[in-house]
Amino acid sequence: MGRLRPAVLAGMLVLVPVLAGCTAEGGPSPAGTTASIPASGGTMPDAPSTSAPLETTQSSNKAPVYWIGRSGTSIFLYREFRDVPEQDNPVTRALRAMMSEKPLDPDFFTPWQNPGKLATSISGKDVITVDVSADAFNSNLDADMAARAIQQLIYTATAAAASSGLIDTGQQIRVRILVDGHTDYVAFGKIQLGALMTRAAGLVAPVWIIDPQENVEVPGGSVKITGRSTSPGAKLHWQLLRAGDGGSKAPFLNGETTAGTEQGQAGVFTLALNLPPGDYELRVAQAGSSGEPDKNEDTRSFKVR
Template structure:
């Protein structure tokens, strides 16, 4: 695994073989080829993020793996990518060869020597990748997340670029050096059609701002999504001090939208002066229980 990944995650008890300190419960249980349903980890809705819609931006939607509490989920960033290849190929190449903007995320994929994608019919994405992309030592649960990371990224890129209608279920077939039946990361047999597995995507997810961006002073637009429509969310904004320590600045609650077409979306518009900030959004706990599935993001206002 890349030195950057290892350095960033050796101290964290993830499911990387050789780095395990304690087992991490799977949000939807072990997943195999073609599996689309998941079981129940408490506090984790067994749903997948709505498929991305067509956008005019040239940025590629890329999913990464990240940790929230005792669970491991998929999170999305939009990335600038070269336009020499088709949208699905360049999104997957970014997923396999680049590092996430958010230091809380990572990818176990390696930069492949060959990568090609095509679309069959109206709803099937074919991905043919070289064997060297799988040169990371993972256990079965993390291997399932890595394969779903590819499925989510491929389907997101196809839908957001308009190559496939986002109103239907999109499936992905993964080939390795042109062949089926390859054991991905030595655990997940490839070749069958696969779709997005519920429970893999983060239950709470900040969309904008992305990690490390600079925004104009005044009313700052914050958007995100919860996989549970109509859920109550708590948010907190920390502001950096002269000693670089971030202190609580604003707190509040909001409700994720329940309307069709906007399901789970939440928006905030706090007025912020110039400074460095950290945003935290989480599902509100019940009673005296702790908040769940927090996502965090750092950004600056200038």
């Protein structure tokens, strides 16, 4: 497997971090840089300095939720679409799922805790305010993982607002995190909140499989697989394993594809595979250059019935 399973709104305001630190627009550097327990266990991502493009408006009621996952020695953000209750607005629903549910993919995790209070609001076309109770931060994280957790929230909030058509995706979307209505909270004891923040570059996974999602069942015949790379035009290697008796997995198909370069579809890759019934595991990775090994592998298990 390419990733290892870890052990483990009231007002109108916004935020902006950089890797390992989270400095905000016009705000101070984060307080606290030491950690009692190194929760990340990996290096900062070696990835293109671009963030994933904002999600496009969709008619589905599924909420885009970002999780944290490991690829090699680096830790990235990965997205799933989840079924969520409809009693709240789209941003609140997605964040509630991020803080209270488990990822479908066992390679992903979240350090957030289910908060007693959570509310969101949108000001104008580009500012999302998140007001959450302090119990959401009841995890002991090092500075790197705390920065990733804050970015997990920012990516999820902006994705939910964009996919539901609540914000103008033509401009940079900013987020402000309030804690119990206040702007001076230090998240996880490491990251100063209250200032406007945006998606940080380089934290989203360099390769991810979008569809099918983990452990879903799809009809036999032509199975369409979609995914995205943060490197448009990059060569990708893929391998499909099929489960056998006793839980063993054997190579079934493999090949090569290229991430798209078209405007609006940059980095997207698709595969159409004719598959008989069975349990499968798909692996996709960026092709290594000059004899180097492939890197940034993502995996996905699914069933064909």
